[in-house]
Amino acid sequence: GEDVEQSLFLSVREGDSSVINCTYTDSSSTYLYWYKQEPGAGLQLLTYIFSNMDMKQDQRLTVLLNKKDKHLSLRIADTQTGDSAIYFCAESTSGTYKYIFGTGTRLKVLA
Amino acid sequence: NAGVMQNPRHLVRRRGQEARLRCSPMKGHSHVYWYRQLPEEGLKFMVYLQKENIIDESGMPKERFSAEFPKEGPSILRIQQVVRGDSAAYFCASSDGTDNEKLFFGSGTQLSVL
Numbered sequence: 001g002e003d004v005e006q007s008l009f010l011s012v013r014e015g016d017s018s019v020i021n022c023t024y025t026d027s028s029s030t031y032l033y034w035y036k037q038e039p040g041a042g043l044q045l046l047t048y049i050f051s052n053m054d055m056k057q058d059q060r061l062t063v064l065l066n067k068k069d070k071h072l073s074l075r076i077a078d079t080q081t082g083d084s085a086i087y088f089c090a091e092s093t094s095g096t097y098k099y100i101f102g103t104g105t106r107l108k109v110l111a
Numbered sequence: 112n113a114g115v116m117q118n119p120r121h122l123v124r125r126r127g128q129e130a131r132l133r134c135s136p137m138k139g140h141s142h143v144y145w146y147r148q149l150p151e152e153g154l155k156f157m158v159y160l161q162k163e164n165i166i167d168e169s170g171m172p173k174e175r176f177s178a179e180f181p182k183e184g185p186s187i188l189r190i191q192q193v194v195r196g197d198s199a200a201y202f203c204a205s206s207d208g209t210d211n212e213k214l215f216f217g218s219g220t221q222l223s224v225l
Contacts, residue, residue: 040218090153098156101154102153103151
């Protein structure tokens with residue numbers, strides 16, 4: 001079945017760039033998402049990308065999609081301590097509510 | 112505009128008891144989705160409801176689990192005779208039904224079964 005994989009942990013120094021990676025298996029994926037979960041909070045939709053795009057930039061966030069390799073990444077420029085959270089990658093096919101989530105990457109930002 | 116509200120945040124039950132998890136969707140949303148996150152796993156879809164209707168329950172375990180979304184009040188996910196394997200984080204999401212690509216999630220209920 002469909003699967004989404006992420007590494008579990010990432011540690012970076014404040015001010016550096018963070019790159020969180022994700023791989024997925026479903027070739028029919030239409031949308032790919034990045035969600036952020038801060039302690040005690042819900043999942044916050046950070047950004048999403050259509051599968052016919054290869055890059056999307058939104059302020060400090062850059063999403064890169066390599067559809068051939070089914071690889072998605074989220075780059076956070078100038079990482080701040082407030083970026084410490086769990087980041088979930090997810091995918092869905094057009095019009096569906098059945099998202100497939102990765103296990104989440106816990107980002108720790110060191111001051 | 113309040114987001115998706117779930118309560119309780121934490122729920123502790125002994126084996127064999129019942130667990131009731133509540134979810135109030137965002138204002139203006141009439142579509143509710145429940146997801147479950149088992150330890151060390153990603154969130155998995157359980158059920159999709161609209162007011163008074165279950166649209167898709169393909170992700171629900173066949174026994175002990177049920178969900179409803181009445182005309183008035185929150186959506187309820189009910190787990191009867193809980194077992195230790197039910198320990199997980201249960202997330203609710205909502206949408207207005209026009210853009211199912213954008214689900215808004217609550218903060219989840221952490222269920223612990225002793």
